[in-house]
Amino acid sequence: xxxxxxxxxxxxxxxxxxxxLRADQARxxxxxxxHQIRTAGFPGGVLxxxxxxxxxxxxxxxxxxxxxxxxxxxGLIERQPGVxxxxxxxxxxxxxxxxxxxxxxLREHGTVTNEVRTVCPVTAPGPVARRLGVPEHSxxxxxxxxxxxxxxxxxxxxxxxxxxxxxxxxxxxxxHNDVFRxxxxxxxxxxxxADITLEAVNADAHSAAxxxxxxxxxxxxxxxxxxxxxxxxxxxxxxxxRGDRIAMSGLLHRAx
Amino acid sequence: xxxxxxxxxxxxxxxxxxxxLRADQARxxxxxxxHQIRTAGFPGGVLxxxxxxxxxxxxxxxxxxxxxxxxxxxGLIERQPGVxxxxxxxxxxxxxxxxxxxxxxLREHGTVTNEVRTVCPVTAPGPVARRLGVPEHSxxxxxxxxxxxxxxxxxxxxxxxxxxxxxxxxxxxxxHNDVFRxxxxxxxxxxxxADITLEAVNADAHSAAxxxxxxxxxxxxxxxxxxxxxxxxxxxxxxxxRGDRIAMSGLLHRAx
Numbered sequence: 001x002x003x004x005x006x007x008x009x010x011x012x013x014x015x016x017x018x019x020x021l022r023a024d025q026a027r028x029x030x031x032x033x034x035h036q037i038r039t040a041g042f043p044g045g046v047l048x049x050x051x052x053x054x055x056x057x058x059x060x061x062x063x064x065x066x067x068x069x070x071x072x073x074x075g076l077i078e079r080q081p082g083v084x085x086x087x088x089x090x091x092x093x094x095x096x097x098x099x100x101x102x103x104x105x106l107r108e109h110g111t112v113t114n115e116v117r118t119v120c121p122v123t124a125p126g127p128v129a130r131r132l133g134v135p136e137h138s139x140x141x142x143x144x145x146x147x148x149x150x151x152x153x154x155x156x157x158x159x160x161x162x163x164x165x166x167x168x169x170x171x172x173x174x175x176h177n178d179v180f181r182x183x184x185x186x187x188x189x190x191x192x193x194a195d196i197t198l199e200a201v202n203a204d205a206h207s208a209a210x211x212x213x214x215x216x217x218x219x220x221x222x223x224x225x226x227x228x229x230x231x232x233x234x235x236x237x238x239x240x241x242r243g244d245r246i247a248m249s250g251l252l253h254r255a256x
Numbered sequence: 257x258x259x260x261x262x263x264x265x266x267x268x269x270x271x272x273x274x275x276x277l278r279a280d281q282a283r284x285x286x287x288x289x290x291h292q293i294r295t296a297g298f299p300g301g302v303l304x305x306x307x308x309x310x311x312x313x314x315x316x317x318x319x320x321x322x323x324x325x326x327x328x329x330x331g332l333i334e335r336q337p338g339v340x341x342x343x344x345x346x347x348x349x350x351x352x353x354x355x356x357x358x359x360x361x362l363r364e365h366g367t368v369t370n371e372v373r374t375v376c377p378v379t380a381p382g383p384v385a386r387r388l389g390v391p392e393h394s395x396x397x398x399x400x401x402x403x404x405x406x407x408x409x410x411x412x413x414x415x416x417x418x419x420x421x422x423x424x425x426x427x428x429x430x431x432h433n434d435v436f437r438x439x440x441x442x443x444x445x446x447x448x449x450a451d452i453t454l455e456a457v458n459a460d461a462h463s464a465a466x467x468x469x470x471x472x473x474x475x476x477x478x479x480x481x482x483x484x485x486x487x488x489x490x491x492x493x494x495x496x497x498r499g500d501r502i503a504m505s506g507l508l509h510r511a512x
Contacts, residue, residue, distance in 0.1 A: 023462035024374070024400065028414055031494040032383055035479060038453070041383070057381045070460050096352070096454070099508040118280070125313045127288055127297070144280065158284055191510040197294070198352070200456035200476035200499035204326050206279035218474040218499070220456035223291060229510070238287040243456030243474070252355040254447040254485070 026066035029057055033067060037076050037087050038247055045087040047077065075244045089244055092149065096250025099194050099226065101178025102147055102155065110149050116174050118144040121163060131225055132233050134162050141166025143174065146210060153211045154245050160236040180226070183234055192229040198222055198248065203240070211242050218243035282322035285313055289323060293332050293343050294503055301343040303333065331500045345500055348405065352506025355450050355482065357434025358403055358411065366405050372430050374400040377419060387481055388489050390418050397422025399430065402466060409467045410501050416492040436482070439490055448485040454478055454504065459496070467498050474499035 033053075036042055047053065050064045057064075068085060071077045076089040092109050094102075103112040124132065124140040132140060143159040159179055161169060165186055172182045184190055199221045208215045219240045226235040289309075292298055303309065306320045313320075324341060327333045332345040348365050350358075359368040380388065380396040388396060399415040415435060417425060421442055428438045440446055455477045464471045475496045482491040 021462075027460070027463060028398075028400075028494075031414060031479075032381060036383060058379055073460060074457055091455075096452070096506075096508070099510040123314055125288060127292060142284075144284075158287060193510065194508045196352070196506055196508055198454060198476070198504045199347075199502075200474040200497070201330055202458075202472070202474045202499075204283070204329060206277075207283060216458070216472055218456040218458045220454070220476075223287075224508075238284075241456070243458075246455075248454045250352075250452055252352070252450045252452055252480075254355040254449065 022060075022063055022066060025059055025063045026070060029053075029059055029063060029067035030070040032057070033071060034074075034076065037071070037089065038091055042087060046083065047085040047087070049084065090150070090152075091245060091247050092154070094241075094246050094248045096248045099180075099191060101180035103178045104180070106149055112154070112178075113148050114175050114177075115146040115148070116143065117146055118142065119170065119174065121166070122160075124160070128160050128236060131236055132160060132162050139163040139166075141169055143169070143179070145174065149245075152245070153213075153242060155239050155241045156207060156210055157240075158238040162234060165234055179235060183226075183228075187228055187234070190229050191234075192227045192231065194224050194226040196222060196224045200243070201240075207240055211240065213242050213244070220246055220248065278316075278319055278322060281315055281319045282326060285309075285315055285319060285323035286326040288313070289327060290330075290332065293327070293345065294347055298343060302339065303341040303343070305340065346406070346408075347501055347503050348410070350497075350502050350504045352504045355436075355447060357436035359434045360436070362405055368410070368434075369404050370431050370433075371402040371404070372399065373402055374398065375426065375430065377422070378416075380416070384416050384492060387492055388416060388418050395419040395422075397425055399425070399435070401430065405501075408501070409469075409498060411495050411497045412463060412466055413496075414494040418490060421490055435491060439482075439484075443484055443490070446485050447490075448483045448487065450480050450482040452478060452480045456499070457496075463496055467496065469498050469500070476502055476504065 050061050054061050054064045068077065076087065077085050078088045080086050092106055094105050106112055120142055121139040122142040123137050124134060126136050128140060129136040129138065134140060140163055141161045145157045146153055147155045147157060165183065168186050169182055180191060201219050201221050202216045203211065203213055203219045205215045208217055220243050222239040222241065224237045225233055227233050306317050310317050310320045324333065333341050334344045336342050348362055350361050362368055376398055377395040378398040379393050380390060382392050384396060385392040385394065390396060396419055397417045401413045402409055403411045403413060421439065424442050425438055436447060457475050457477050458472045459467065459469055459475045461471050464473055476499050478495040478497065480493045481489055483489050
């Protein structure tokens with residue numbers, strides 16, 4: 001995106017010579033700005049003027065405009081008359097390094113409240129029973145919660161818990177507590193590990209409506225099977241995070 | 257989703273009594289089937305008949321149909337005349353437990369090839385220079401690659417590397433090698449750790465076209481700053497994975 005001073009080299013430079021499309025440059029710039037937006041890198045949440053961004057990043061104003069269009073389409077920024085381009089997204093960091101409930105992980109950012117949409121025993125389908133280590137067709141507790149921070153939906157969580165523990169969850173305050181904390185309290189032992197899988201999916205119409213997001217909005221989908229420290233699986237969850245409200249961060253190591 | 261036998265309990269049961277919408281049940285079923293699709297849980301990649309799924313999961317055929325519609329919309333399954341409903345997605349597992357390049361992590365699934373769209377020195381914008389620990393406005397090597405497995409696009413990767421190492425990357429075969437491997441070869445030391453952030457975003461029109469995905473398709477966006485074992489940051493990447501082709505899995509621990 002900045003001035004390209006292409007050097008003479010063998011094969012790769014043939015590719016380098018290709019004229020870069022403005023769309024490529026706009027994406028490249030948008031990614032750099034996205035990081036600054038997410039990490040509160042703009043004082044007061046106000047972006048510099050287009051000309052200043054162009055000078056900083058050595059790109060044309062048209063490229064800056066196109067990059068800002070991309071970020072606006074993602075719901076991260078808005079143009080406000082008399083103010084300029086401001087950050088409007090509230091994207092919260094969710095740790096990937098440690099197993100935590102939503103209220104725990106977002107403690108610094110506000111209070112998580114849960115709208116319990118459903119809580120009832122259901123007959124465990126085969127795959128659920130196997131993963132939770134309970135007999136097929138036995139009961140498990142099914143909980144469906146819409147989770148909010150600052151009043152706005154963050155995630156829609158579908159949870160299955162073995163019935164011996166689940167029956168006691170029915171008497172707990174699920175509106176104001178992470179299930180993780182309740183599981184530890186009820187079983188008297190800490191959680192151990194969780195197998196997680198993260199995917200990006202487009203929200204179907206109904207999920208989008210529940211999450212108050214546009215139809216087709218990108219959703220960060222987390223599937224998580226959580227075990228007690230003694231290894232027993234106790235919590236199978238399918239969580240749809242609004243893509244515009246959550247970023248997951250962690251540290252990876254090269255060595256095992 | 258299975259028959260609800262609601263018990264008499266205090267607050268939560270008020271919520272449980274609400275009539276479950278079929279859309280909720282369809283989502284719940286779709287999530288369970290999605291797991292089986294991803295983990296090759298259907299022999300021969302063929303789903304059971306709607307009636308059989310309905311019996312297994314104790315839901316109506318209409319709910320089964322609606323769940324299959326959701327999975328079809330995600331591009332995971334298709335109805336094939338004379339065969340039934342078959343798995344068509346090739347969703348590859350990308351580990352979250354260990355820092356690996358794409359070719360390394362997908363070795364069992366095929367050969368990753370890289371179309372090098374751009375490789376050239378650029379003047380590092382401030383945020384890139386700071387994160388890579390090089391002087392502001394000094395040169396860094398910028399690499400843009402479209403990465404494919406089995407001929408189909410998997411990801412679009414934008415990469416920044418400090419110029420002292422980057423200059424030597426220009427002579428390497430970037431089409432057939434992970435940058436990670438090349439960095440280790442060139443520096444003579446293994447990589448150490450990487451700070452990663454994962455987000456779900458909707459692909460803009462141009463990124464979607466490059467990835468051969470529908471406009472607005474959900475993309476798993478990975479930002480990764482990778483360090484050598486001695487702690488030096490050497491590789492800043494912005495990676496857009498096609499949401500329908502990658503699932504990231506790992507193990508989280510409750511204790512630090």
